[in-house]
Amino acid sequence: MKNVFVYCEVTEEKRIAEVSLELLSKGRKLAETLGVKLEAVVLTDQAGDTLDTIQEFGVDVIHLAESKELFPYRTLPHFRVVHTIFEKEQPEIALFGATSVGRDLAPRIASALRCGLTADCTSLEIGDHVDNKTGKEYKNMLYQIRPAFGGNIIATIVNPETRPQMATVREGVMKLEKADKKKIAEIKNYKVEEILKPEDLVISIIERHIEPQKVNLKGAGIIVSGGYGVGSKENFKLLYDLAAVLGGEVAATRAAVDAGYAEHERQVGQTGVTVRPKLYIACGISGAVQHRAGMDQSAKIISINTDPNAPINAIADYAVTGDLMEVLPKMIAYYKKYSK
Numbered sequence: 001m002k003n004v005f006v007y008c009e010v011t012e013e014k015r016i017a018e019v020s021l022e023l024l025s026k027g028r029k030l031a032e033t034l035g036v037k038l039e040a041v042v043l044t045d046q047a048g049d050t051l052d053t054i055q056e057f058g059v060d061v062i063h064l065a066e067s068k069e070l071f072p073y074r075t076l077p078h079f080r081v082v083h084t085i086f087e088k089e090q091p092e093i094a095l096f097g098a099t100s101v102g103r104d105l106a107p108r109i110a111s112a113l114r115c116g117l118t119a120d121c122t123s124l125e126i127g128d129h130v131d132n133k134t135g136k137e138y139k140n141m142l143y144q145i146r147p148a149f150g151g152n153i154i155a156t157i158v159n160p161e162t163r164p165q166m167a168t169v170r171e172g173v174m175k176l177e178k179a180d181k182k183k184i185a186e187i188k189n190y191k192v193e194e195i196l197k198p199e200d201l202v203i204s205i206i207e208r209h210i211e212p213q214k215v216n217l218k219g220a221g222i223i224v225s226g227g228y229g230v231g232s233k234e235n236f237k238l239l240y241d242l243a244a245v246l247g248g249e250v251a252a253t254r255a256a257v258d259a260g261y262a263e264h265e266r267q268v269g270q271t272g273v274t275v276r277p278k279l280y281i282a283c284g285i286s287g288a289v290q291h292r293a294g295m296d297q298s299a300k301i302i303s304i305n306t307d308p309n310a311p312i313n314a315i316a317d318y319a320v321t322g323d324l325m326e327v328l329p330k331m332i333a334y335y336k337k338y339s340k
Contacts, residue, residue: 003031003092004091006024006096008054023095023097024058024059025057025177025178026124034126038061066189069196113164120168126141218275223249223268224250224281226261227256228253228286229286230284238329241332246335248277248279253288269291269294274297275295279302282302284304284324287315301316
């Protein structure tokens with residue numbers, strides 16, 4: 001069919017995961033570039049309002065499978081249904097969120113279809129490719145772009161011979177944009193009981209315990225982030241004080257998390273969360289490419305560092321050269337004094 005497919009993950013709250021909506025936004029642009037349709041795959045027990053949400057993103061076709069066996073997520077039933085849909089529809093491109101579900105499901109689909117899969121992409125583009133060995137030219141390939149070798153290089157990966165071209169993308173990497181005009185998508189229903197086999201149901205869920213999310217960095221408009229240069233867990237208290245008066249959240253680099261200064265759920269960067277706040281205050285952060293990959297799309301960036309040549313200053317809108325222990329208390333005091 002040569003179309004672009006997006007697997008739409010259904011959350012515990014029976015909503016489409018935000019990363020899936022971001023991929024629908026990107027998928028629509030890829031489909032428009034290729035002149036093909038955008039198609040969504042939804043597996044759940046009851047679709048409810050999720051289909052209305054999906055149609056706001058310009059989807060042409062929704063592949064819908066509803067069954068009590070499909071919620072909550074289990075690997076084997078989901079794999080069987082998605083694999084069946086892909087075998088029938090023959091997508092050109094298939095995109096999954098790099099969530100625990102996507103990272104479990106996408107490699108199994110790729111293995112079964114004997115095609116390539118690029119994990120944790122930071123960008124997806126359409127372009128042409130020439131094989132350096134054979135000289136063969138491939139038109140309209142999916143450029144799957146991601147950091148490699150610990151973030152020291154940016155790799156562009158293509159799958160010239162196999163289909164679909166598959167990729168997983170982390171939440172927050174793609175910009176969430178609804179279509180200018182809502183489409184009424186064609187809905188293709190699948191009879192799950194006719195697709196599933198007895199061996200797909202060998203695992204049943206007896207009991208579930210879900211820990212609620214404590215930190216919402218993606219939803220924060222202001223983020224005060226600290227690096228290894230903050231110096232200690234005790235010094236991080238100043239970041240919490242500043243975040244409190246600004247109404248923001250506290251984040252950290254991987255180095256700061258590894259040093260025990262902050263919890264892992266606060267980690268921003270290539271191996272953490274990708275954020276796009278209105279204001280990002282980087283405290284004691286050198287600005288390694290691995291961290292910048294997770295925050296360089298922030299609307300405004302303020303860097304506070306003792307090193308005037310720190311790499312973070314290259315992308316900062318404002319760079320403050322000074323000691324955090326002197327700068328932050330002044331920022332807190334002035335904000336309290338002059339804010340209403």
